[in-house]
Amino acid sequence: MPVSISQLVKLQSQTDNIRNICILAHVDHGKTTLSDSLLASNGIISSKLAGRVRYLDSREDEQERGITMEASGISLYFKVLRIGAEERSDEYLINLIDSPGHVDFSSEVSTASRLCDGALILVDVVEGVCTQTHTVLRQALIENVRPVLVLNKIDRLITELKLTPMEAHIHLIKILEQVNVIVGTFYAGAMLEEEGRRHEAAQAEDKVDNKSHRDAPEDLFEERDDSNIYFAPDTGNVVFCSAIDGWAFRVEQFARIYAAKLNVKENLLRKVLWGDYYLEPKTKRILLQKHLRGRQLKPMFVQFVLENIWNVYDAVVLNNNREKIEKIVKALNLKQYYISLFFFSMILFLISKSSILLAPDYFLDSAFILAVVEQLPSPKAAQPIRLPRLIYPHSDKIETPKDDFESKLYSCDTGDSAPVVAFVSKMFAVPSRFLPENRRRQFTAEELRENARIRREQKRLAETNSVTEGDNNVTNNDVALKTKPEENDTKRKTKSDGVTENDKTDAKEDSPKEAFIGFARLYSGKIRVGQKLYVLGPKFDPAYPDRYSSEITVENLYLMMGRELENLQEVPAGNVFGIGGLEGHLLKNGTISSTKKCHNFVGTGLETAPIVRVALEPADPSEMAQLIEGLHLLNQADSCVEVLIQETGEHVILAAGEVHLERCLRDLRERFARIEIQVSSPIVPFRETIAPVADSTPLKDPLVPRGQITMSTPSKHCTLKIRAVPLPTNIMEFLDQHVLTIKSMVDEQQRKKTGKNDNEDMDEALKGVAVKSKKSLNADEFFELLEKEFDKAGDSDLWKGIVDRIWAFGPKRVGANILVNRVSNYTRRSWRRNVQAAFETSQLPQSDLDTENPVADDSQNTTLSLRSFDESVHTGFQMATKSGPLCGEPMMGVVYFVDDFTVNVDENNADVRSQLAGQIMTTMRDACRQAFLEWSPRLMRAMYSCDIQATTDVLGKVYAVVARRKGKIVSEELKEGTSFFSIHALLPVVESFGFADEIRTKTSGVASPQLIFSGFEMLDEDPFWVPTTEEELEDLGEKADRENLAKKYMESVRKRKGMFIEKKIVEHAEKQRTLKK
Structure with missing residues (x-):
């Protein structure tokens, strides 16, 4: 059954039962498919369409490309039944944010992680840990967001790689180790920096007696237990799943089933179901690897978990064994419908051993919600840990509250006396006609029947008038008497108003008006419609409270429901919400507070620097005003784009990459400016x-x-x-x-x-x-x-x-x-x-x-x-x-x-x-330039770090495309247990336009690159080089037919800027020499 909005609103005030989570992963690792499955459990979409409808990808280009481009949020309702001494059910509100995986939209990852307290880190078990996996995991750790690891697409190990359960077990262990290496490296680096600064501070405090620090340095560098930061299935922070097939599980779910059957304590079995633990079949004893003594036993995870999965897939997918399928259906009392959708949901071959009442535990939503509720913190538990890092980013320790203001902030106080403090992570644009207050009103059944009756009456009158116009007055009077004119007019006014409003709404649809909504998180207090608050910009300093601050009135509050928004009257602390009324006061992100004596939350850091520039102008010069207004709206709606006006008067936008640039231009043409736009060739920066x-x-x-x-x-x-x-x-x-x-x-x-x-x-x-x-x-x-x-x-x-x-x-x-x-x-x-x-x-x-x-x-x-x-x-x-x-x-x-x-x-x-x-300024400038040219000048190209995954049969084509684009291969590595090669290359940004499309075309879509700006690299060619020695003249000739790449880049930039270039112009083409003369 669909969940009502009133149920969600009711749960917003129960802070302990709220979880704010985001889904982070590399591109195409299954984030949106997982979101669809969770949405299906709330009745928002059909379970048949989960994984295909991509509900949270609301943009048309997102659906076309099959990738997420904007972080979008939705609120979900879940009820958890707890069985213990007494049964009880707890209701939870899950504020879920789906984020992009493409590197061009890394700023959206920063947006999502700042608003959330927990994160689901998805890893495709076939592709393994990729470039963006590093980035999003690092972002989560920096923001103090507690992660849960999700090993997704396990079905591909069976259907594509054809691995045995034992091989799959080894493969999963290696992926888990790779993820833990990232976590451990980050943790160790942070600890060393913290201890180093603490050591220096201690020395600075005791300048008189340095001997005490020399004698006992170990007192300052203490050991810390880091076991709780790693991912381990036995602790419950690892989920195994196939989002497309709709199943998921954690080790503890299998431990609960087998504990009674093996007569083993559940807590003990949970610890040994993962790792090198083996079950001796005769004695039912659990053995370590050193106790095997040559016996060929299978690890317990393989024996009790993976083999059951493989058996089910073998029966249903690979061989379509009807006899086995019928056994599964009969044992679980399932319908054939569920089998066709793979919603037998991971009861697997436990079917012959477990009760059918346990079946729902393996539905994807059940496994994930249990992991979210048990492993990820509520706002009240998370804020004392996260907020000190946001307020005091350079502090080495978790600060305790210094005053009553911070105390209420850290405790997520929802009282009326608590100060209102919220952080707006980004602004996003919504067409005004899609706002709840402008939405077409839904008629009740009674209103629809009344409108139909009125239309039938009007039609009858029209037919009567066409027969005889002489009786028009009589007919009208008769109808008036039958329908009671006063009541009829009233009904028409009240009930046909909906039609009139619809007509007005249709008229508004042609209007290009965009409303800007703030994507925000409330940390303390309650925010209400009509309330007066202060907006504090990113540069706000409490020491100068009148700068970068303005007063607003909260016009609207919204519950985020993916593509839809629902009106709210108030929002308690701990929730993610949308807020209207910020236009003209906030550009991209900032803080909202009921007092100016408030800390300024540090703005989100962009992991991807905008590097690609293009100059824009309208096709019709008279539409320049629309272009300027469109650029203003785009700058506010996109957290990563930069809009500049150059000294030449050109309007320039900076984008993070080619895909991001295409999205920005599409938004300008179709939403914000709504005019034809001429775009220059990409302007790529160089360094000299x-x-x-x-x-x-x-x-x-x-x-x-x-x-x-x-x-x-x-x-x-x-x-x-x-x-x-x-x-x-x-x-x-x-x-x-x-x-x-x-x-x-x-x-x-x-x-x-x-x-x-x-x-x-x-x-x-x-x-x-x-x-x-x-x-x-x-x-x-x-x-x-x-x-x-x-x-x-x-x-x-x-x-x-x-x-x-x-x-x-x-x-x-x-x-x-x-x-x-x-x-x-x-x-x-x-x-x-x-x-x-x-x-x-x-x-x-x-x-x-x-x-x-x-x-x-x-x-x-x-x-x-x-x-x-x-x-x-x-x-x-x-x-x-x-x-x-x-x-x-x-x-x-x-x-x-x-x-x-x-x-x-x-x-x-x-x-x-x-x-x-x-005169000294210009002389100093000219002297510096001339001194520069006394050396051998060089250009430095902006470079992309390119990561490509390709199979053996297209490896040569990938190399050919990279070489043609003036790139160079840095490393190539075969991923163990797969046929995929992981290729790392460096590619000049100036040569990268169209690279992704070309490589996908040449490899028939098998290889897809990820491009991350890595800095500038010197091009070791002198742009002024000409052949001078006899050997050079003999090989290359006076004109040096070999292309001088540095000169080509230099002249292209000079030409774009209108600077002088040496170029011979043919004045009289008919007077040119030919080979015959």
């Missing part, structure tokens, strides 16, 4: 860098080091001497990995200086960057590690003391380029000292500003003038690193030393000094 050249390469001036440039301003009042040097690879990678650390330090400097942290330039610089380290170091840790990296680089004379002389990083103050001060008579406070001063609670004394080394006295005009132009030099460096000389792309991996700076300006000449600031 320099490579060391051979010592034999001649210098322009033997007395000047390579990369050193001396340049004067146009007015000749200032002369700069700049030297460019390639940054060692290890340091470049270090800066690239810790870009968030640099940003946090610049933010702190800005906050100390102006009281604000509106660093939009840095936020833009981080777009399209693969953030490889989510951990943010403190200032001392960062500089200490940076010094160690420079020590590893060698050339001690060049890099000695460089950390204390760093002027700035660039571009946008956070990139992997460094400006270093080496002017002999100019001393400024280094970037390191600025950062340390910003993080100190008290202001440094004025004497500490520039007293590390004495500055030349005031009589030296050069030193005084250089200090006044300090910011101009810095700005010129930022301009140069933002736009390199090759094709105007950002630089990466270059160190610029300012060796000399001379200024000859009269202090009283104010006009010259004001003009000189701008």
Whole structure:
């Protein structure tokens, strides 16, 4: 029977009986099929259609592609009957969120995991642990979401791989070990970081007596029991299932059945049904492997579980043995209907031994709900563990409540006096006509009969009028007398209003209006319609309560039911819900609170950086306003997309990948802008860098080091001497990995200086960057590690003391380029000292500003003038690193030393000094670019890490496609027990468009790639290279017929940006030479 909305609403106030869970997995591992089976148990869809209707995939393109693109939620009702001393039934509300598995939509995984307390981690037992399995499991552990492992598609081991029960057992053990390795690695890394920081903090607290720490370091590094974090079937946190066939079980269900038959305690049998445990058939004793003494016994999991599954599939699927099927049906008292649907539900060959009353235990929904209820926490149990990590993300320990506000927050207080605190994880768009308040009203049977009677009466009147118009008044009067005009008018007004409203609704369907609903989780209090609350943006700081905050009135509250929304009047704490009225107040995510004295929950981190750019323009220029409005709506509706307006005025969107880009363009055309849009070729970012050249390469001036440039301003009042040097690879990678650390330090400097942290330039610089380290170091840790990296680089004379002389990083103050001060008579406070001063609670004394080394006295005009132009030099460096000389792309991996700076300006000449600031900026920029070109320039390509699973017969085709796309194979591994090869490759982003479609076409759909942005890699080709030696000229000719890939990329970018390129233009085609002349 379908579950009523009132039942779900009633359970929302029972916090202990609520479970907020999400389903996470690699693409095509069965998430949506599992969701369908759970929905069928609530009567939302037919059990016949489970796995095919894909109910939670509400978008048309989701149905077409067969993949989930948006996280969607639904509330389900389940009743659990507990048999003990006395029977009792508990009702549970399961708020289920289905998330995408495709890497392009990893931001939706972050959305789902932030709102939930538990997660079902699905693994296809044939494909095993894949790339996205690592990602989603890591995301769940970071968010402190408790996971349950689901080993899905066990039927494929029988029907496709044809494994024996023993082989399948070994295969399942290996998959479980792989998943536990991921968990253990994450846990060990987190523990080492925590213990390291605790050790450093302890040393800092006891600076007087360090001996105590040296004598007893073991007191600080304590051992911890990590056995409870791993997946183990005997603990109940592993579910074995086939979602498509509708069955699932846990080890404890079989232990309950066999405990009485084997006369063994259920708890003991639960521990030995998984692993290397064997049953001695004569004595009924349980043996370990070392006690077998050569006897060929089968593990208990094989004997009591897998063999029964294999027997049933052999009878029903593989051989269609009617005799065995009839035995199964007779033993279980099942109908043939259930057999055809495989809803004999894993009673398997226990059929001859167990009671038919146990059969429902093996239906998929029963097994999963028991696992969810017993293994995953309620909001009241989860919030004391999860919320401290959200409020204090950099703390190493679980913080206890510091005040009454936090106490009510942690305890999931649903009282009226509790503060309202909710987190909006994302905004999603819904056509206004689909909202409950605009939905067509359903007529009752009585109303339908009355409307039909009225229509029949009207038809009779029309027929009468057509016969005789002379009797029209009499006929009307007669009808009026029969139907009582007053009552008839009233009925028509009340009951035909539904028709009128429908007509109005039909008229509204042409309207492109989209309503934005917040996907939220309430942590404390009760939220009601009409209530006034505060919306706190991602940049909200409680120290400045009036910034990034606004007041709203809650217009609507919704119960999430997949494709449908249901109106609510109030929502208690612990629930996931939808909220209306946030348009114009919240862009993508944020916090809702009844007070501004509220912690700002950290925004969800994007695992996939938006890397693919395209420029958009309307096909009809007059429709530009619709395009701009559509882009605004798209930016709010999609948590990963970025919308930019470039300096040229182009409207650009950034997407995570090709599939994500296609979805965004479809939404623009069909939902948000509703116009024809012209799309440019994908704009892929490059980086410009320099490579060391051979010592034999001649210098322009033997007395000047390579990369050193001396340049004067146009007015000749200032002369700069700049030297460019390639940054060692290890340091470049270090800066690239810790870009968030640099940003946090610049933010702190800005906050100390102006009281604000509106660093939009840095936020833009981080777009399209693969953030490889989510951990943010403190200032001392960062500089200490940076010094160690420079020590590893060698050339001690060049890099000695460089950390204390760093002027700035660039571009946008956070990139992997460094400006270093080496002017002999100019001393400024280094970037390191600025950062340390910003993080100190008290202001440094004025004497500490520039007293590390004495500055030349005031009589030296050069030193005084250089200090006044300090910011101009810095700005010129930022301009140069933002736009390199090759094709105007950002630089990466270059160190610029300012060796000399001379200024000859009269202090009283104010006009010259004001003009000189701008001249120094442009001169510094041009000097940096020219010094860059003194080395051997290189382009760095954005690269995808590509994972492909393919069978042996299509392996060669996969290699051919990757090679044609300029990719390279990194590794190839055969998955044991299967015919699948796991291929890991690197593929340039610029060559990746159409790659997925091509590889699926060439392999007839057998191979499907997963592309994850992995960073930038140097293309080891000089874009300016031409053949010069006799050998090169002989092999390649003067024109160098071999394609110079770096030059091709460089010219394509320059052409797109309107920059000069060397290209011969044919003026008179008829005057060209031919071979005959």
